[in-house]
Amino acid sequence: MDFVVTQNRRVHCLIEVKVSDGAASPSLGYYTRKLNPKESIQLVLNLQRPQERSGIKTLPLAEWLEALS
Numbered sequence: 001m002d003f004v005v006t007q008n009r010r011v012h013c014l015i016e017v018k019v020s021d022g023a024a025s026p027s028l029g030y031y032t033r034k035l036n037p038k039e040s041i042q043l044v045l046n047l048q049r050p051q052e053r054s055g056i057k058t059l060p061l062a063e064w065l066e067a068l069s
Contacts, residue, residue, distance in 0.1 A: 013039045020046040024056045
């Protein structure tokens with residue numbers, strides 16, 4: 001797990017960052033099930049295609065960063 005975003009002392013978002021592996025990280029899956037965050041995201045620098053599986057969104061890093069305001 002690379003980042004944990006909390007809100008009011010509760011886990012709001014889990015973020016894992018990878019260079020090229022689009023497969024969901026086992027540790028991200030484990031903590032998603034255990035902590036039940038509002039959102040779990042795996043950001044990938046070189047991603048072939050975005051996907052969502054088992055409550056984990058796998059997204060291109062550059063597009064996610066550009067969408068931040």
